[in-house]
Amino acid sequence: MSRRVTLTHVAREAGVSLSTASLAFSGAGPIAEATRRRVLDAAASLGYSGPNPVARSLRRGHSGIIGVVVGNDLRARFRDPVALQTLDGLATTLAAEGLGVLLLPSGPAAGGLLTHSPMDAAVLLVLRAPTAVGTLRRRGVPVVRVDSTGRGTSSVLVDDEAGMAALAAHLRELGHERVAVLTLGWGSARRQGPIDLVSTPPAKVPYTAARMAGILGAGIDPVAVEETTGSLVEEGIRAGHAVLAAAPRPTAVVAMSDLLAAGVVLAARERGLRVPEDVSVAGFDGANLPWLAEHELTSVCQPIEEKGQRAAQAAIRLAAGEQVPSVTLPCTLRVGTTTGPAAR
Secondary structure (H helix, E strand, C coil): CCCCCCHHHHHHHHCCCHHHHHHHHHCCCCCCHHHHHHHHHHHHHHCCCCCCHHHHHHHHCCCCEEEEECCCCHHHHCCCHHHHHHHHHHHHHHHHCCCEEEEECCCHHHCCHHHHCCCCEEEECCCCCHHHHHHHHHHCCCEEEECCCCCCCEEEEECHHHHHHHHHHHHHHCCCCCEEEEECCCCCCCCCEECCCCCCCCCCCHHHHHHHHHHHHCCCCCCEEEECCCCCHHHHHHHHHHHHCCCCCCCEEEECCHHHHHHHHHHHHHCCCCCCCCCEEEEEECCCCHHHCCCCCEEEECCHHHHHHHHHHHHHHHHCCCCCCCEEECCEEECCCCCCCCCC
């Protein structure tokens, strides 16, 4: 079996001390160029690529890595354009500063990654991650939350309530009175089906509660509320059929994500309904969905990429020992081709 070449072997081959060999690789401290060249030539001849980066980071007290907790269902994450765009803004910002990204699950599936992986700060892209947060807190790793808040963490949020209120006002101006709503998760458990706003406690999920508050605060009393298991087109199709089967049919459907709204558009087509002539459909996110062909969703556009950029910037500052206040970013209303005057 071939031996593992170490810096000690390189120093011996170059005829220098171990500390001099280390300086040749680190680029720090006084060392003659001829000596540095001799060390590097010796390393090349032995097949030595350099010191272990993890060990070196531990000696320096920082790793140059930001952990990103993305949850346990990576397949769903990578199907979601909002999650992907947030990750893109985050990773691009970190890369520009020479920092790396480590994607981490949030629960027991993380194993020892959360406990032992080197990281200077962490960004949480999941709503609930008590195991991850507890582990990171015990390690003293500073945490940035995206779309949620928590004790001892900095948050990057969007103004969900104001954004949805603007959309609700738009529908009211178009004369819509029979409006159905498709919600994201309402509580801690994933479920699907109708929600009775009179008998059901308020939503526990912060952005679901804020978006519903925007709808109600703008004067819309939904004729139906359907909970979904997540931001998935197939859930939008299922829930879309559920609310569009009602008599009288709603004249508009508001979905709490663009993927859900896209599913409603597809459900309307399957039922022989025209959008927006027979039913208006609107979403939330401002996602780019070119596969909807002739339609551009009316949507509340959240600053998705900026959200990732702000989270990365906060993580960098926290890793440097700074105090970082939470921030709430504004949303804008994009009127597309999927909303029009209420059908009579």
